[in-house]
Amino acid sequence: MDKKLTREILKKVRQIEVRTSRLVNDSLAGSYQSVFKGRGMNFDEVREYVPGDDIRSIDWNVTARTGVPHIKKFTEERELTIILMIDISGSGDFGSQASSKREIMAEVGSVLAFSAVRNNDKVGLVLFTDTIELYIPPKKGRSHILRIIREILYFQPEGRKTDINIALDFTNRVIKRKCVAFLISDFCLPGDFEAELKALQPKLQISNRKHDLISISVSDPREFNLPDIGWITLEDAESGEQVELNSSDPDIRHRYNILAENRKKLLYKTIRSAGIDILDLFTDRSYMPPLLSFFGARKGRTL
Secondary structure, eight states, rough: OOOHHHHHHHOOOOOOHHHHHHHHHHSTTTTHHSSSSEEEEEEEEEEOOOOOSSSSGHHHHHHHHHOOOOOEEEEEEOOOOEEEEEOSSSSGGGGSSSSOHHHHHHHHHHHHHHHHTTTTOOOEEESSSSSSSEEEEEEESSHHHHHHHHHHHHHSSSOOOOOHHHHHHHHHHHOOOOEEEEEOOOOOOOOOHHHHHHHHHHHHHHHHHSSEEEEEEEEEEGOOOOOOSSEEEEEETTTTOOEEETTTTTTHHHHHHHHHHHHHHHHHHHHHHTTTTEEEEETSSSSSHHHHHHHHHHHHOOO
């Protein structure tokens, strides 16, 4: 790889590390651990019974052997596995603001990854298009997280289209134990959008039963509102299909907006009916307020 390009990549990764680490330390320090609980309880040791202990915890074998009541002591199995399933199809490269959708996905993934590492959890990565482009098994540590950030930002995929079913199937097959899985995508599905969502819904339900599945949708404001600049050519970044339209026509701009809003509503309905939380983010505004609000809402449900 060219040395200049390598320096630029390292600089960008470092910038994201500094920014997201500060956000984790300043804003998400306690939220992550309170929202995502451990997998259960592990046996730790036995000790003598004292008045007030739960008699259901008495270890009868030790009690019979020693002649003195003993109870089993347990500790929470705190360690979690976090899986980031990130869509790197062609549509993610679009951005009418300072950051593209893929850059926002990388930053959100970084915040989640650094929050996980701070709590001694493992983080794994699945990059997908209409195929599995890259899988990094769950591990801990700063160098591991920096590699994940680098791959999210700069991995060059072979595919251009999106197939979320493939990502869900792969994660369910590879990750044997229950994990917290974040599905991060712009949900620009190919073909008949409604038909694709109907086919996706049962896979979402299966994945959510096996894992704690959370979806994060990243959008750009231009996907909802056309600028008034005359005749323009719109190209589908995944299929290459083009369409020309007159953006100065208010009726066309209105119909464009209604179509985009209806697609978003249908997406929400499909995901929520599968019992999955969805967090909505945009490239033209900070992702931290909705992320904090999301953590707060989940924390309230677990109390």
